[in-house]
Amino acid sequence: MKTTIDYLKDRYNEEKTRFDHFESKSARLLTFITAVIAALTALASYKSGAIFHPTHPAYVIALITFLIGSFLICCAWGHTLLSLKIGDIPTMPKSPEVADWLNAVEEEQQLQYIFKCYRKTLLELSTTINDKSVALENAYTELVLSAWMLAITALLYITMELIK
Template identity: 50%
Template sequence: MKTTLDYLKDRYSEEQSRFDHFENKCTKLLTFTTIVIGVVTAVAGANKGAIFHPQSPAGWIALAAFLAGAFSIICAWGHALLALRIGECPVLPRSRAAAEYLATVDADSQSTYLYNCHIDTLEHLAEVIDEKSRNIELAYQEISISAWGLAFSAVLTMIMEIAK
């Protein structure tokens, strides 16, 4: 049982490191998307908001691409915020009652109790991390969509300006 408990302790440490890794990714992603939203907002207001007053079919296409890109980056921001959400971070029992129970029972009962604590906490921690991972993956996909939409809108707008 000692080997099993040592293994579970190592897994718990690894999962806690994985949790911290995802939290750091969420923070960076949220910062990045917030900056991009600010830049997109500034660009939208440039030239008296000319992008919102299309006068040709190409202008309408540029506006649609811009709106799709803006919507996607806002969705990415939302998913990054969901991934960062301060929620329950499962930890091993740390109460006085748990410590007193461990002090009063025999070694086999201690091992069984610790085994169950580790298993339950690891299962719950893995679920929390997987949820963060899903939201981060969605945010990355949305950033990609946004980049394509905004880039297409920018290129089309530049071509229209040059062609004037």
């Protein structure tokens, strides 16, 4: 039984490390996306918001791709916030009552209780991490799509400026 508990303890530590990794990645991505949103806001106000007053069909397409790209970056920001959502982080029981009870019972009961705690906590922690992973994956997908839309916008504007 001790070998099993050691194994579960190692898995628990790995999952906690994985949890911290996702939290860190989400925080960095949130900072990056916030900066991109600020840059888009500044870009939209450039030349008194000329992007919102298209004078040629190519500029209409550029406006549409800009709006889609902006919408997608906002969605990515929202999904990143979801991945950072503060909630109950599954942890092992740590109350003084549990410690006292473990101290008072036989070793076999202790090991059985600890085994059940690790098993339950690992399942909950893994589920929490997987939820964060899905939200973060959605944010990355939206970020890529947004980059494509904004690249098309830039390409259209550059082309139109070169043609003038």
